[in-house]
Amino acid sequence: MGIWEALAVFGAGIAAGTINTIVGSGTLITFPVLLAVGLPPVTANVSNTLGIVPGSIGGVIGYRRELRGQRRRVLRLGVVALVGGLIGAALLIVLPSDAFDTIVPILVGVAVVLVAVQPWLSRAVRRHLARKATGGPEAAAGPDPAADGHSATTAKAPPEDTAAAAAQGEDTPAKPAPAHAHRRDGGVLLMGGLLLASAYGGYFGAAQGILYLSLMGLLLDDELQRLNAVKNVLAALVNAVAALFFLFVADFDWTAVLLIAAGSALGGPLGATVGRRLPPVALRVIVIAVGVAAMVRLLLT
Template sequence: MDGGTAGTALAAGVGAGFVVSAVGAGSLVSFPMLLSIGMSPVAANVTNTVGLVPGGITGSLGFRRELAGHGAAVRAVAATSAAGALVGAMFLLVAPESVFDAAVPWLILFAATLVGGQPLISRGLAARGRPTDPTERMSWPLRAVSTVIGGYGGYFGAGQGVMLVGFLAIGLRQPLTVVNGLKNVAVLAANVAGALVFIAFGPVDWPIAGLVAVGSFVGGWLGAHVGRRLPGPVFRALVVLTGYVVGLRLLLT
């Protein structure tokens, strides 16, 4: 491995760890960078998932104060995301990539729209007399959505956090800092579950994965400390912007 390849892998980890902790869609940073050093799409995806686990740990720990008292939601979102990711990761290794890739941009654009429109949706529900108070409970429909999004995370991952934020913000109606923390836990759980499958059966490039892991550890810590200080409207705008950039880039490439 030459110096340029090592530097690119390390930078990919730092960038992805930062973005996934602060906003979401960190794989959109690291995945193209791994492709740029000559890795095949599947090998890049598998290696990227394994390497981003440390960033998920530091990113989740950075939101531990915001998640205090939300243990039920943390456990529910982690379990459902991990369960879905196990299926998604196995699907990646046995099915053609083109099937799911065709739907990914539209799912991300839809989720970003949900995030941007969540205040309007909440006001609309209030006007119709439906409850809009914050809730700790992960309803069964919300658990199902989290499982499906976890499956996407195990399959590819870019934009998983953006999609999940949209549904959690509407389903739980918690402050966005709490939703962001739950998103980090979900992404971590999906990456851990996917990594277990890929370590056992996938083409992991271990030297590259190690460099991505080091970078994501640092980037996740930085992203969490920036993300947890963002005002709600700023975070919402960043999530929406990131979602549209991710979705349109995937749609047009």
């Protein structure tokens, strides 16, 4: 690898680390560059997976403020991500690449659509659940529980009970239970979706962040920045477990690994700084734009 090729790989690592922290799809920058400098596809894929791990970790650290209060969620979803990532890494080794690559543009396209319509779908789901829980349409009105980044709490809970529960570190008692209470953890649908998205991430990884954001945005009541922080943790776990698996069964180009690792380590914290300053609407627009670009790139390559 010549000096200019090395600089190109290093620059791609910076860009990938930045965009992975904000949205995802950084692999769509590094992977084509690795192919352009002469790496075989599988070698490029596994080298990229290991190389972007430092950037993923940097993104998690950069978004640590948004992770506060989400420990239980991260632990629960993280286990699913680890299992899915390991499955995907194994699929890369045992299956022909065409078998999975065919569906990648479809997955990315569906994810982009879900991100675009997520606010409307979330409002429609909340109205439906409120009517079903109360037996009438009057409960459909009310503030958006995701507006302040937290799930809605109870209906007409006594203030003194709320204060006492908060002082003891307990959840506020539900009287009655909120209509969207099950959306605090996303249920089986979120777990299954994340398992598939993580398997895809362990196999290839491009746009897995968009899949995570679309799933959590639809099935969890929380603000996009906090969900983006969880997305960074899940992506880091998938990349790490896949890279660990590849260490035992695949061949790496260690020059490429080191260059991408150095670049992504710089880009991860940079992405956290930029991404946190973006309003939810701007972040959603970036997600959609990157997703469309990813889908076009995948269709053309």
